[in-house]
């Protein structure tokens with residue numbers, strides 16, 4: 039067996055050395071508390087941009103002009119609100135819609151008069167006729183750009199948007215910009231054509247019909263870089279992804295080609311399973327004139343829109359690491375606004391996937407805000423085979439944006455210059471107001487869902503129309519040629535040059551050797567997890583723990599503490615720390631967090647109501663009972679504290695929030711990221727994130743995450759829901775072997791700890807190891823305060839660590855005839871029952887770790903009980919649930935042990951909803967366990 043005991047001092051990599059040496063902890067004066075900063079801690083402002091009094095007011099002269107021409111202004115306002123309905127944004131059909139709100143007679147305007155529009159429409163000084171006014175407004179509001187902004191939350195935003203939109207329509211692109219636009223689109227088209235010839239059976243989800251999206255990207259990159267943004271984070275699905283990667287993000291086509299030939303993207307020495315072509319990524323520095331913009335494209339799963347909250351979480355983590363202080367925060371952990379998240383949607387996915395509702399709901403919520411994202415919907419008016427109008431109930435695929443009053447700019451994708459202008463406008467808005475903004479790029483799709491798919495079976499007339507169309511790049515190039523901006527020779531050269539480049543790359547594909555992944559920047563010092571089992575010393579001396587524990591409940595003078603909390607939480611904790619024993623779960627957790635903060639790690643603890651704790655157990659933040667101010671003691675441990683606990687009482691979402699936390703964790707390996715479900719079973723709302731990122735991300739993309747999921751679990755009569763965290767589903771989703779002992783290189787850890795000290799060690803180990811693995815913790819409910827489930831400071835002392843198996847010290851091995859194996863809080867029920875039945879020949883052994891499966895530790899226990907005749911697995915879950923189906927084959931194969939089963943029968947429901955039945959079932963489990 040490959041089993042290795044590692045001492046922390048011997049193996050802790052240099053890069054992860056705590057910034058405060060351990061000796062600092064030892065010299066902390068356990069009894070005296072350092073003075074703390076003032077606690078005016080900006081309730082609800084943590085992570086927000088500073089709220090300033092809105093200085094905006096319309097100039098007097100404008101108010102007067104509007105008053106004088108109030109009917110004209112009402113008419114103009116109608117265009118601002120409804121003009122988009124008349125705009126020519128659909129390249130496949132002219133807009134013939136009648137918009138009654140835009141009829142001038144409704145505003146008392148007639149053709150026989152002239153009207154003063156000075157000050158009412160940007161850039162217009164004229165006095166004009168109704169017809170001229172209509173022309174001006176139609177041109178500004180109903181051309182190839184139509185925008186929705188009348189619902190923006192402030193007058194300043196609405197006024198700004200109207201002026202910006204009215205001005206945008208006038209701005210022309212420079213000759214240089216136009217040539218670049220033509221060249222970029224021709225390259226995109228050439229890339230698609232090249233693949234169509236060389237890889238006819240490859241699904242590339244090409245950009246044909248949507249090539250003007252490259253205009254959006256280049257313009258957005260240029261504009262944000264000019265505004266001082268240093269990085270862009272792109273969350274994108276399949277459509278046009280490869281074009282973007284090779285065309286703009288400098289992804290070497292050779293790597294893509296070798297992948298298309300079926301070869302792996304990583305070298306053979308790394309443990310990985312790889313991913314499909316349409317999920318490839320790149321991270322690159324783009325030179326944008328005087329500015330450099332670092333652009334990162336995230337790996338994504340096929341599950342559409344799932345990547346968006348992940349992109350937001352990763353963006354926030356990067357903003358935190360760059361912290362230049364744009365966003366203020368509770369404990370002076372600062373957040374930069376130098377990173378912009380760009381989310382690329384499909385129209386059907388955007389209209390249908392609920393995760394977008396959740397993601398947008400995060401956009402301005404404390405602890406989640408990233409200063410506004412740029413969104414673009416590649417609206418090709420069809421989803422797979424389903425025509426656009428059947429993919430939603432709303433007018434536009436972007437209507438979800440209105441949920442959070444975000445502006446939407448609809449643009450005709452056949453007009454690439456309009457797309458560039460739309461991008462400019464979107465960036466200007468995002469930079470000015472740091473809010474999300476959407477572009478709806480209305481375009482079409484040349485082929486089926488992929489290039490092997492025939493779209494004409496289901497959308498014949500649409501495709502008759504599309505088949506008759508010349509491509510957007512060709513049409514645009516033709517226009518520039520006819521205007522004399524380009525020659526036909528220039529166009530041919532653009533195409534040929536790119537074709538030659540691709541052909542060269544193609545030749546290199548067979549001899550290309552994939553590069554070994556390496557851990558860079560914040561990942562330096564980390565490695566892939568070893569194939570053996572390691573033990574990390576995560577203990578801390580008692581004096582330091584007492585000091586830190588006292589800090590965890592310390593509030594400044596003058597803080598109005600809730601009286602009950604003072605008695606039951608603070609005084610009790612202080613007393614237990616003094617005694618050195620009786621530590622409850624929340625104390626173990628607080629000690630783990632305090633020590634990690636002290637040792638140079640940040641912590642982000644997220645979930646619904648985590649600050650107080652669902653079971654009113656945690657109280658890692660206190661609220662002043664007079665002022666409502668929030669105070670987090672662990673952020674005020676000393677004057678010089680540099681690391682922080684971000685207590686994230688999240689919105690009521692599981693999927694987007696977990697995605698966000700995953701994104702944060704992959705960006706920030708030295709932050710302990712914890713997501714706690716309100717009750718364990720609520721994780722199922724986030725199943726897509728769990729399956730496609732958390733459990734599989736490292737295997738697919740070599741991306742490590744140390745995210746901890748705490749899932750309160752346990753049968754306590756609470757009914758079908760709230761009882762089970764369905765640990766069987768996590769076990770089914772792990773790659774622990776049934777036939778050979780696991781190493782640390784399993785895809786994730788799954789544990790069911792039964793003491794605060796075990797939990798303490800797990801949390802500490804999570805960031806102290808030199809690799810990251812997601813950790814699933816079946817968390818406590820009733821044992822949060824169970825006297826039998828407490829720990830002493832000795833259990834956390836130097837030299838101690840997480841124990842994958844807890845043996846039974848209460849029995850003498852020679853007298854044992856039966857061994858019961860159990861995992862989780864059911865242990866305490868078994869111990870009570872054994873006592874009640876007066877049994878003395880039965881040992882009860884706890885499996886605290888399920889994955890990696892603790893083969894060695896189980897065998898070590900089994901060896902002690904040579905006279906045992908009966909070996910039982912006892913669980914409170916149903917037979918088809920809990921850990922039974924997982925442990926059963928492993929006990930047989932790895933421990934040569936046949937176990938009897940004692941637990942609930944199979945069921946399709948997690949737990950009964952009738953108290954009497956619940957009790958009967960428990961009795962039956964106890965009888966089976968002890969009578970076997």
Ligand SMILES: Cc1ncc(C[n+]2csc(CCOP(=O)(O)OP(=O)(O)O)c2C)c(N)n1
Pocket residue numbers: 277340341342383384385386387388391416418419420421422487
């Ligand atoms: C959550 C989810 N459901 C179903 C699918 C299967 N699927 C792949 S692409 C697609 C259509 C997407 O349409 P749209 O969002 O308009 O993007 P487009 O492919 O047209 O660019 C569907 C249904 C998926 N990938 N993800």
